[in-house]
Amino acid sequence: MTNCSRSNAVIAPKLLKQVQSKLKDIQQLFPTTTNCIIMDKNGEIIVETSGTQTQKEKDKEKDLSMTIHQLKTYAITFGATLQYQDEVQHIHIRGDNHMFSFYVVRDSILAFFTNMDFDTGKDFNFQQADDKVKAICAELLHLLSSTKI
Structure with missing residues (x-):
């Protein structure tokens, strides 16, 4: 079962179910995905999904959020060097x-491990999956836009 939490506010149960549904869609595109994280521009975790975790795994995930925040900066810089502007990098x-x-x-950031x-x-169709994840990202952005982040 997918668990979601928000560290800085409470997400309404109906909205939480909608977000969970979208994150499950991602897990269907990448079937062996273990967890998903949505973060704000400051690196704060807004929503996370994961299976049952030990405390050690939870601690690793906190460290991971800082790494993800740094990767965002690198990804944006890398994208800018290519002069390629997509709605979802x-x-x-x-x-x-x-x-x-x-x-x-x-x-915002969506990150997940698979x-x-x-x-x-080598045989996975990344283009097809990325196109579908981009659509899911747009839906998540719409769902979370009414939530103060």
Whole structure:
């Protein structure tokens, strides 16, 4: 089951269910995704989804939010050097067994981890998945726009 939390305010239950639904859509596009995080421009976690976690895993996730915030700066800088302006900037970083996906929408960030070995990644249709995630990002942005972040 997906758990969501917000560190700086309470999200209305109906809105939370809608956000959870959109994040589950991402987990269907990237089936072995373990958790998703939506962050504001200051690196504060707005919503996170994950399975059951140990305290050690939760601590790692806090450290991760700072890394994600730094990656946002790098991704924006990288995108600017290419002179490519897309509504949703994104980057995937793949290792041997895992992939980190990072989407920047205006001032917010969507980041998630996927268990994906390198060979599986070679056959995966990233363009199709990215197009669908971009649509989900637009819907999430609309859902969360009424929430003070």
